[in-house]
């Protein structure tokens with residue numbers, strides 16, 4: 001077995017595309033410990049600092065005492081416990097949709113949902129920068145796949161025209177993210193909604209990096225732009241700003257009933273642990289509370305500070321979105337991005353180098369994420385270190 005992959009691993013190493021696990025010996029937070037060293041953590045999607053929140057911990061412990069650790073079976077067999085049901089009711093209410101369905105991860109939500117919606121004879125129109133979960137769901141479903149350059153509405157229109165001409169009886173599904181995971185910019189949602197209405201297509205929006213951060217009560221970009229009713233399939237994850245684990249789909253009652261019957265990653269997988277559903281429920285309640293609003297305001301202050309400090313040239317951030325917590329620092333070369341991340345780690349910062357296949361070859365970058373748990377000083381120190389190490393002013 002070792003020999004079998006030796007050459008391929010060598011090839012990855014030669015291109016600086018090899019990946020390794022890093023053991024964190026503490027809980028998640030603005031500071032973590034790696035190999036006995038404290039590092040300031042600018043790598044996490046725990047945007048509101050809920051992953052190690054004491055209230056969520058208490059909820060999980062209480063739920064384990066009441067409902068046990070494992071769910072024991074898939075949701076349709078005997079795995080649907082009260083926390084799952086309560087969470088789905090709360091998610092639907094929070095997102096303003098008729099119903100919601102939880103999956104064991106955001107990845108599983110995409111992988112199960114997309115093939116349940118479209119198949120051979122149908123068409124998927126997908127943004128080039130969409131997350132792997134959407135791409136994999138799109139590849140799995142058997143529909144014809146048309147990719148458009150990032151946020152290029154002219155190309156979406158021409159793909160839609162093509163789809164309507166070539167597949168007049170097929171279903172057409174547009175897939176995109178509201179906040180893009182590796183660039184931090186937003187999709188032009190209003191324009192997409194116009195197009196999808198005009199061509200009678202369906203729109204599935206992944207709000208993984210928007211919920212908790214953007215919109216009223218952290219409901220995401222669709223809610224912020226008052227377009228909730230225009231997005232047919234609203235996807236998200238409970239593992240980032242929500243601080244727990246799992247994924248969800250929100251939408252019409254019909255959609256959710258259909259997914260219960262057809263989404264294979266939902267049907268053929270053990271239900272998520274009930275205590276995690278309970279934690280996600282507590283987090284969703286938190287998002288709608290005055291305390292949640294305070295935490296979002298704090299996050300926004302931190303985002304503004306980092307935005308203000310980082311120079312424009314290496315960042316496409318300033319030209320893009322002011323409200324997301326994701327700051328790409330484009331380096332280009334894979335080796336150079338790794339070296340910069342390594343140098344930052346030596347200075348006490350964990351900032352991951354993101355390389356192919358997560359982003360296109362030659363567009364390697366540092367992905368800096370800021371959270372409400374960071375203090376101003378930590379952000380200023382990161383800025384100083386990046387400035388020093390990359391020779392920018």
Ligand SMILES: Cc1ncc(COP(=O)(O)O)c(C=O)c1O
Pocket residue numbers: 105106107108131133177181206208209237238239246247
């Ligand atoms: C945009 C996007 N969608 C979906 C996912 C998958 O969510 P999960 O981590 O819950 O599987 C992620 C992150 O991992 C993501 O960044």
